[in-house]
Amino acid sequence: MRFNPLLIGVVIMATAAGGAFAADLPLSHVVLYSSGVGFFQHEGMVRDDQSVELSFRAEQINDILKSMVLQDLSGGTIGPVTYAPRDPLERTLGSFAVDIADEPSLGELLSRLRGAEVAITTNDGKEVRGTILGTEWQEKTVEDNVVRFEVVNIVTDAGMQQVAIWHIRDARLISDELSTDLRKALAAIAANRDVSKRGVELHFNGQGARQVSVGYLLETPVWKTTYRLVADRGESFLQGWAIVENTTDTDWEQVNLALVSGRPVSFTQDLYQPVYVDRPEVPVQTQVAARPRMYGAALEEAEADEGAKEPEEERAMARMAAPAPSMSMMDSGVGMAAPGAPGGFGGGIAADALAGTGIAAAAAGEEVGEMFHYAINQPISINRQGSAMIPIVNQPVETDKLSIYSPQANSKYPMHGLRLTNSTGLALMGGAITVFDGGAYAGDALVDDLGPGDKRLISYAMDTAVEVAPEAKGGDQTRESIKIVNGVLIAQLTQTNDIEYTIKNNAEEARTVLIEHPRRGGWELVEPAEAAETTRDLYRIEVEVPAGATEKLTVKMRQPITERVALTSESIDRVGYYLQWRELPADVKAALEQIIQMKQQIAGIEREIATRQARLEQIGEEQDRIRQNMEQLDRDSELYTRYVTKLTEQEDEFDRVRKEIDDLTTQRNNLQSELQDYIAKLNVG
Secondary structure, X not given: OOOOXXXXXXXXXXXXOOXXXXXXXXXEEEEEEOOOEEEXXXXXXXXXXXXXXXXXXXXXXXXXXXXXXXXXXXXXXXXXXXXXXXXXXXXXXXXXXXXXXXXXXXXXXXXXXXXXXEEEEEOOOOEEEEEEEEEEEEEEEEOOEEEEEEEXXXXXXXXXEEEEHHHEEEEEEOOHHHHHHHHHHHHHHHHOOOOOEEEEEEEEEXXXXXXXXXXXXXXXXXXXXXXXXXXXXXXXXXXXXXXXXXXXXXXXXXXXXEEEEOOOOOOOOOXXXXXXXXXXXOOOOOOOOOXXXXXXXXXXXXXXXXXXOOOHHHHHHHHHHOOOOOHHHHHHOOOXXXXXXXXXOOOOOOHHHHXXXXXXXXXXOOOOOOOEEEXXXXXXXXXXXXXXXXXXEEEEEEEEEEEEEOOOOOOOXXXXXXXXXXXXXXXXXXXXXXXXXXXXXXXXXXXXXXXXXXXXXXEEEEOOOEEEEXXXXXXXXXXXXXXXXXXXXXXXXXXXXXXXXXXXXXXXXXXXXXXXXXXXXXXXXXXXXXXXXXXXXXXXXXXXXXXXXXXXXXXXEEEEEEEEEEOOOOOHHHHHHHHOOOOOOHHHHHHHHHHHHHHXXXXXXXXXXXXXXXXXXXXXXXXXXXXXXXXXXXXXXXXHHHHHHHHHHHHHHHHHHHHHHHHHHHHHHXXXXXHHHHHHOOEEO
């Protein structure tokens, strides 16, 4: 038995439009960004209406759908871009009229084609043409052995015929529709041979040979930079390399490569996954059916009239069950048949109105941030999954040798370093720098991005020939001014802080030592008058130290302090602290003395009140003691009488003391009100 797919329309593959002219769009340009994406451009020729297929990994399809740009540079037009679905192959195959997802045998395939017309040629050349009824298994005894075989039942014009599957040489489907579906199913299998790949088919329409280009973004490794710096006095030599990796499945053959440093906005979006929107389910509106009416016999006129009336209850139910159309539906005319046009859309939108509503592009692009472009001046070839180092800078630069002391890094020794000036005229992306000094390896350093003309410090080794010892010298607080505004005392002070650096140079040559002194919020540099460099967190101060010498550097910082004191609520001691200031303005001094005097008066009254309150508590305790004793005595006893006299005297004293407290409280409150009014209106100094 031989199953020939040609005769059942399986391998009659459609050739690409354009015949023998094969479109080739080789990769021509690659632009890699330091943000982790790359732009890839293909260019080539197509002829007439032609399709070109590109292959991508499944995880790259989202970037393709988001960024692909097609151009026909010779007057043609761009057709749709088609691509393999994200659904599994089994689901795709299940959508065809002929399901071949499970690799059916010829018998199984013919069984699934039940009802289809076929033309079968047997091994002896006989042709059977008809409709497939089905297949079945039969048994036959051959030399005492039972052999099972499958047959297909065909309904022909001459009647029912059976053909053994093993006896079929060729089979051909008569239906073009079924043949096409079968070809499409096999094409889907061929396209999904590599499950990690997805085909994207580009369609170009036009006449004659034309130049076209295709560009798209893909995720790529970040291209990296490394530098070699040969240090020398005054001028050094910088060599920079870009590390580029081709992680695609395409060889880069003589492509124009560009490297871009910058941070363009870039993100991913799942456009490959079908997205559906939930819609609410709205019940179908129905009208209440007409109710049947029963008519009674005409006995009397009144009864006849009454019998013809619809019960009021039924009419009310009908009105409730059949609401009138809303005004919005009645006014719009949408979904309602116009008079004289049954089943139509009398108030609908006309077709010519829809024809003029084409979708226009509504997005505009703008530059995001500043980027620098390295264009490689000769084509580059990198094999797939390969890497390369490409020179991007090779020229002299300005450097100054320094010993950089940072207490946070090392409290004793500075670092050998350089002040690097980017005199290349290029923007240099940050990276590692290998430093050579005196023809030998000196150390490694890191540098941040450098614009043309920018300066950066780099350090690459510890300088043990220089020792630095910082020592805190304390500080002073200076009183600058004092005034009172609306009852608030405002005092201006200045706090200073001194640190002395002792720098000892044990080397045989002079050193330029750069001290990194921390900046503190609210503090300013007083001594020295200015720093060589100022960063967001540091002052950098240079000190020249001769060979074998020791130098001292004093760094003085100053912080202005403003104290605000609400005089109404402050204590006498706190107000008295400001009264002790030297060179205090006379009006401020007089005001503070008056405030202290009034506060002392109030304090004296409060002490009197406290003394009397203590006496009241003492009286209460004595009365409790006396009453407890009286409970144990005879009312006619002399001691009981003495206790009664004592309680009477204490009650008189209690009333007198309480009245004194009330008077003192009133006096205190009046003084407090006077003090508050005095302070609130106070503006001196």
